[in-house]
Amino acid sequence: MTSDTNSQRLYRRLVRRSLHRSRSSAVIVAFALGSLVLAWVATESVLAAVNAPALLLSPASITEAVNTPTMLTIAVAAAMAVVGVVLVALAITPGRRARHEIPDARMAVVIDDGVLAGALSKAAIRESRVPASRVSTVVSRRLSSVTITPTSGSLLSAPSITHAVGAVVESLAPRPALRVAVAVSERGVVGS
Amino acid sequence: MTVQTLGEIQGRVDISARALERTVVAIAASHLGVPTKDVSVRLADDSGLLSIAVSAPVRLPPLRSLSKGAGIPARILDARSGIRADVTTIAGAQVGTVGVSITKAHVVEERRVR
Numbered sequence: 001m002t003s004d005t006n007s008q009r010l011y012r013r014l015v016r017r018s019l020h021r022s023r024s025s026a027v028i029v030a031f032a033l034g035s036l037v038l039a040w041v042a043t044e045s046v047l048a049a050v051n052a053p054a055l056l057l058s059p060a061s062i063t064e065a066v067n068t069p070t071m072l073t074i075a076v077a078a079a080m081a082v083v084g085v086v087l088v089a090l091a092i093t094p095g096r097r098a099r100h101e102i103p104d105a106r107m108a109v110v111i112d113d114g115v116l117a118g119a120l121s122k123a124a125i126r127e128s129r130v131p132a133s134r135v136s137t138v139v140s141r142r143l144s145s146v147t148i149t150p151t152s153g154s155l156l157s158a159p160s161i162t163h164a165v166g167a168v169v170e171s172l173a174p175r176p177a178l179r180v181a182v183a184v185s186e187r188g189v190v191g192s
Numbered sequence: 193m194t195v196q197t198l199g200e201i202q203g204r205v206d207i208s209a210r211a212l213e214r215t216v217v218a219i220a221a222s223h224l225g226v227p228t229k230d231v232s233v234r235l236a237d238d239s240g241l242l243s244i245a246v247s248a249p250v251r252l253p254p255l256r257s258l259s260k261g262a263g264i265p266a267r268i269l270d271a272r273s274g275i276r277a278d279v280t281t282i283a284g285a286q287v288g289t290v291g292v293s294i295t296k297a298h299v300v301e302e303r304r305v306r
Contacts, residue, residue: 131206154286156240191207191212
């Protein structure tokens, strides 16, 4: 019993890790840049303390540049602000990947949205009998939208296609749940 | 259909645009009573329906014959509805507009029976 709940907990964790992007790469880059800058500032401070010539800029000239801003200092400050905003955004946003979880009693199943879209396209192709090249499906987090270009003279019924695609969505039961929207193009194509 | 019902054959039927065009040419030629080589057809989409533009000669009975038959406009009208019905039954396509433009007239010469 305990092993069962343990594996379930493990599966939940694995699924969560697969559905969300890890922040480790962003963290590694940010810390590497930060430590480089800190090491440089420390080196310059020591050089200034022993009255040796600066590597790039002495601390005194940095404070002077900040106090009397030129175009260059403003540009550098703006670039740093942009980097900061990007890092904050990376930290706050959920970092979701384009994937859905398929609930299963015995396995942890995660499916790429592209694969899911292919399955829905196939259902729409089978129901509408148009060539595969004229059906396109986009799967986002909560909505799957199927677009079909009909063959001229074959009247397609959007509700029956919606029903067929909906049956596939229902049988897979992806989480988060998907709504199905089928659009039959106004203009068809002659021949198939 | 997600689940294939028993007795239904799996697979698909594709009719290429070229094949569809040749079929419509043959149908139009038989309705206008002219050879297929004189008939040209342009197929287009009419908001989901098949729209057909035929340009062909028309066949005239001898002008001095006793049985003149119906006039050209009436016969074209008949041909248009015939083309529409036949394309739907033979090619299985719902037809929108059918346009027929007459490019020339074939007058059938009366021949003396030998």
